[in-house]
Amino acid sequence: MKESLCFVTQTATEAILLRVTNVCGECYGDLKLGDTIHYDTQNYRFLCDCCKEKLCSRMNEKCEIVHDEADPTLFC
Numbered sequence: 642m643k644e645s646l647c648f649v650t651q652t653a654t655e656a657i658l659l660r661v662t663n664v665c666g667e668c669y670g671d672l673k674l675g676d677t678i679h680y681d682t683q684n685y686r687f688l689c690d691c692c693k694e695k696l697c698s699r700m701n702e703k704c705e706i707v708h709d710e711a712d713p714t715l716f717c
């Protein structure tokens with residue numbers, strides 16, 4: 642897994658889940674208590690593990706999206 646400064650990895654707590662209405666900001670998949678989630682510091686939203694990986698694969702080290710198309714093998 643590629644580490645990135647573009648995301649802050651956290652464990653989902655009730656307080657966080659309340660703020661994000663329990664869904665991922667990208668795929669709207671359910672986030673559950675205790676899930677590993679990632680705060681997207683560029684877009685101010687929380688993402689599930691899968692969406693974070695997808696975004697990471699499209700970003701350069703400056704958190705800029707450099708590939709328009711996501712790798713089709715990386716669908717959630």
Ligand SMILES: [Zn+2]
Nearest residue numbers: 665668689692
């Ligand atoms: Zn997601």
